[in-house]
Amino acid sequence: MKTPPPAPSGALAALRLRLADAEETLRAIRGGEVDSVMVTGKEDSQIFTLDGAERAYRFLIEAMNEGALTLTPDKMILYANQSFARMVQWPLEQIAGGSFRRFLSAADGATLRALMKKAAHDGTKIHMFLHARDGSRLPVQISIRPLAREGRHPVTIGMVVTDLTESVRTEELLRALTHRLVQVQEAERGRVALELHDHITQLLCAVLVRSQTLADQLTARDGPAKREANKLRELLGQTALEVERISRNLRPSILDDLGLVAVLRVTTTEFMERTGVPVTLACVPLAARLPADTELALYRILQEALANVEQHARARHVTVTLTQRQDGVQFVIQDDGIGFDPTRLPARRDAKDRLGLLSMRERATYVGGTLTVKSIRRRGTEIAVHIALPTVGTEKPRIKTDKHG
Ligand SMILES: Nc1ncnc2c1ncn2[C@@H]1O[C@H](COP(=O)(O)OP(=O)(O)OP(=O)(O)O)[C@@H](O)[C@H]1O
Numbered sequence: 179m180k181t182p183p184p185a186p187s188g189a190l191a192a193l194r195l196r197l198a199d200a201e202e203t204l205r206a207i208r209g210g211e212v213d214s215v216m217v218t219g220k221e222d223s224q225i226f227t228l229d230g231a232e233r234a235y236r237f238l239i240e241a242m243n244e245g246a247l248t249l250t251p252d253k254m255i256l257y258a259n260q261s262f263a264r265m266v267q268w269p270l271e272q273i274a275g276g277s278f279r280r281f282l283s284a285a286d287g288a289t290l291r292a293l294m295k296k297a298a299h300d301g302t303k304i305h306m307f308l309h310a311r312d313g314s315r316l317p318v319q320i321s322i323r324p325l326a327r328e329g330r331h332p333v334t335i336g337m338v339v340t341d342l343t344e345s346v347r348t349e350e351l352l353r354a355l356t357h358r359l360v361q362v363q364e365a366e367r368g369r370v371a372l373e374l375h376d377h378i379t380q381l382l383c384a385v386l387v388r389s390q391t392l393a394d395q396l397t398a399r400d401g402p403a404k405r406e407a408n409k410l411r412e413l414l415g416q417t418a419l420e421v422e423r424i425s426r427n428l429r430p431s432i433l434d435d436l437g438l439v440a441v442l443r444v445t446t447t448e449f450m451e452r453t454g455v456p457v458t459l460a461c462v463p464l465a466a467r468l469p470a471d472t473e474l475a476l477y478r479i480l481q482e483a484l485a486n487v488e489q490h491a492r493a494r495h496v497t498v499t500l501t502q503r504q505d506g507v508q509f510v511i512q513d514d515g516i517g518f519d520p521t522r523l524p525a526r527r528d529a530k531d532r533l534g535l536l537s538m539r540e541r542a543t544y545v546g547g548t549l550t551v552k553s554i555r556r557r558g559t560e561i562a563v564h565i566a567l568p569t570v571g572t573e574k575p576r577i578k579t580d581k582h583g
Pocket residue numbers: 486487489490491492513515516517518523526531532533534535536559
């Protein structure tokens with residue numbers, strides 16, 4: 179058998195040179211530095227021009243901050259831009275031809291598989307984490323769109339990957355700031371409530387006693403003066419009650435002294451008396467007092483929810499329930515009013531922001547809980563808060579019901 183003669187070293191060098199040339203040409207095409215390519219054949223040469231509009235798109239995609247990719251429906255990467263390569267910290271040339279799955283956890287991979295099926299018909303978006311080469315996890319939003327179709331089957335899928343690191347950080351900062359704001363507001367409310375209670379109410383009581391003495395000293399013969407003194411005493415009595423109510427709303431001392439159930443009872447009774455809407459309060463006697471933060475959060479959530487019932491619901495009945503479960507407490511406020519669509523809130527006429535539901539959710543989150551809003555038009559609204567607590571006793575709790583109205 180004859181072995182082929184070794185290539186002369188000059189030919190090898192020429193081959194290397196052509197290879198380097200071809201690599202450089204490819205790099206230039208990718209970089210948009212080339213607008214036409216001449217391919218030399220055996221008999222003639224052919225010129226391929228890169229369409230002007232396509233070049234502009236390519237520039238755009240290479241220059242953008244977002245990651246851009248095209249993939250086959252089974253997630254094989256056909257193209258990725260530099261930004262994507264930077265995000266995952268892999269060299270660009272090692273990305274194309276590989277699977278997108280290598281940048282995802284198993285769970286995110288499964289979620290994406292289902293989404294890609296959906297994306298074959300409509301575009302879709304999802305938040306997940308990308309696994310970078312150094313082991314870090316990058317929060318991203320992935321927008322998926324079909325790019326070209328062959329009959330009913332998409333040929334390629336386009337993906338735009340947005341790095342959410344900054345927005346996640348800002349969100350966390352904002353949340354910490356809101357939390358701090360709520361803490362400061364609570365401290366200030368407590369201070370004002372104490373001032374009102376300790377000073378103003380005390381003074382008002384002293385004036386009330388004096389006005390009573392004055393009214394008692396005046397006889398029937400003093401006619402109009404006695405009537406005025408009686409009126410004055412009455413007004414002072416009402417003022418003292420009003421100041422006490424304001425102070426209690428700012429920070430009910432019975433919350434600290436007697437606990438959550440007592441304050442729920444007082445708040446719902448007051449609501450019922452003021453609005454005429456009957457409230458059923460069903461509470462389990464809790465095995466132990468909840469942490470002070472949790473009690474305060476649940477009380478503030480009740481205040482906001484009742485304010486909403488009063489302002490928006492047109493309800494005929496409200497039910498407030500506090501139950502203890504194996505894993506925590508469940509607090510529910512239900513009304514049978516007009517209901518609303520929590521996903522579509524119309525703008526306020528006075529151009530102010532709607533903060534009630536938002537602040538309820540934030541309050542629940544601070545104390546490690548979750549808040550869900552269910553509402554059906556003409557059927558009513560349910561606000562449910564679940565707060566996880568360390569495992570509590572297994573004894574089935576007895577529910578105590580207060581029916582007002
Ligand atoms: N119980 C309810 N029944 C009917 N609609 C409600 C109820 N609770 C809330 N809504 C609707 O949801 C919207 C948002 O409520 P949210 O408490 O966040 O804001 P708001 O009450 O409008 O303003 P704010 O609470 O900041 O004074 C309300 O404007 C209202 O349209």
